[in-house]
Amino acid sequence: MPDKPIAILASDAPSRGPSGYPEDLRRKVAGREKQVLGDVFGLVNFGVNLTRLAPGAASALRHAHATQDEFVYILEGAPTLRTDAGDTPLSPGMCAGFRAGTGDAHCLVNLTDRDVLYLEIGDRSPGDRVVYPDDDLHAEMGSDGRWRYSRKDGTPL
Helix, strand or coil: CCCCCCCCCHHHCCECCCCCCCHHHHHHHCCEEEEEHHHHCCCCCEEEEEEEECCCCECCCCEEECCCCEEEEEEECCCEEEECCEEEECCCCCEEEECCCCCCCEEEECCCCCCEEEEEEEECCCCCEEEECCCCEEEEECCCCCEEEECCCCCEC
């Protein structure tokens, strides 16, 4: 196993490839770029991403985790946080947290004409399940740490 760096410039971290969402839903997050900061250091209990949203992009499909907590901290731009309660405008220096198991689905959307940059942090609880109330999608994390997607009727993807 190669040695992990002690520190890096965040903008030098590798970018994560395209979304793992099924092809018919990927367009909803087009314009999202994630740099996987936690993976660079071999973190296993939680992940940290530096994420950029181009104008019109979303952070994810609106979703709620069963066992994984999530947290976002806005660095640049003015995204809109979408939750079951509606839309909340955010700005640099603001943060939001999403406790697992609440069922309150969330995502960030960039409705502006400037990029949004934020940190996202989430734990990596095994066996997590994700619901997507606005889309025909369900996800479960396998024992290997990989997401398995299916339609809401159970049809695997």
